[in-house]
Amino acid sequence: MKFSILINEGPYTHxxxxxxxxxxxxxxxxxxxxxxxxxxxxxxxxxTRLTTPPQDDRNIVNRWSKLAEENKLDLVVCVAAAQRRGIVDEGEAKRNGKDATNLAPGFRISGLGQLIEAGIQSDRLVTFGD
Amino acid sequence: MTIKKFMMVNRKAPYGTVYALESLEVVLIAAAFEQDVSLAFLDDGVYQLKKGHQTKGIEMKGFEKTYGALEDYDVTKLYVDQESLAARGLTADDLCVPVEIMSRAELGKRMEEQDVVLSF
Structure with missing residues (x-):
């Protein structure tokens, strides 16, 4: 079966x-x-690749990057939500005049259309959120 | 393009969290993709449709008008849970757009018919 996953909450809090x-x-x-x-x-x-959780805790961001690399996963971050919250790749930094980037490896920033497409293309779209 | 039935389920008040605003963004994109879009409002989500949002005091952008503009995007299936409305002392007259008010069981049936249910 073909799955897509939607994640609506940040790491550690939820x-x-x-x-x-x-x-x-x-x-x-x-x-x-x-x-x-x-x-x-x-x-x-x-x-964001700038997180530094305590050493005896799970590193949620790195875990996603690793899973993506090992399984060639497409991890997509919503551009509008990312802009509001300061998640930046090189293209976004250039476009919006930011002096830094923080997007972790394996992630890419794109539009909400990618979510709708995931809903269309997948057998199941499973949401994780509040 | 494949057309699927998308339902956005709105369960939260409009300004306490960002979910309502960002849910509307998903609705508009799904409509732009010409999908069969419906919206369900339940729990505190029914407050999203209450007439007369006044957001000046909290310094947030109001988006009541967006609900009125949904029709322009051919999004006309707005379902409201009767129990949630009643529990908050609201009726259809308090709402800013025409909606279909239904029982929880009926709303559940509509959910069952969907291909994709996104809950915000």
Whole structure:
């Protein structure tokens, strides 16, 4: 089956990202396909490479990057939500005159159309949020 | 393009959190993709449709008008949970747009018919 995942909450405050991660791993372990993982609302904060959690805690951002690299996942961050919350890649920095970037490896910034497309293309779109 | 039935489920008050505003953005994009879009309002989400948002005092951009503009995007299926309205002392007259008010069971049936349900 072809899945997509929507994550609406940021890391650490809320369990949504953790649950989504465990779900994504299980989906892949069962031999299913993940078409896309889309980050919206505070979920875009899962994509900053500047987080430094305590060493004995899980690193949620790095975990997503690693899962994406190992499984060639498409991790998409909503551009409008990212702009509001300061998640920036090089293109966005240039466009909006920012002096830094913070997008973690494996993520890309794009529009909400990517979420709708995920809904159209996937058998199931599963939301993790409040 | 494949047309699927998308339902955005709105459960939160309009300005306490950003969910209502960002849900509207998803609605407009889904409509731009010519999908079969419907909106459900339940719990505090029914407050999103209450007439007369006044946001000056909280220094936030009001978006009541966007609900009125949905028709221009061919988004006309607005479903409101009767119980949620009643629990908050509201009736259809308090709402800023025409909606279909229905029981929870009926709303559940509509949800069952969807291909994609997005809950905000």
């Amino acid at each position: 369990q949504a990202s953790d649950s989504a991660y465990q779900f994504a791993k299980s989906v892949l372990a069962k031999g299913h396909e993940i078409f896309r993982i889309f980050f919206y609302h505070d979920g875009v904060n899962n994509a």
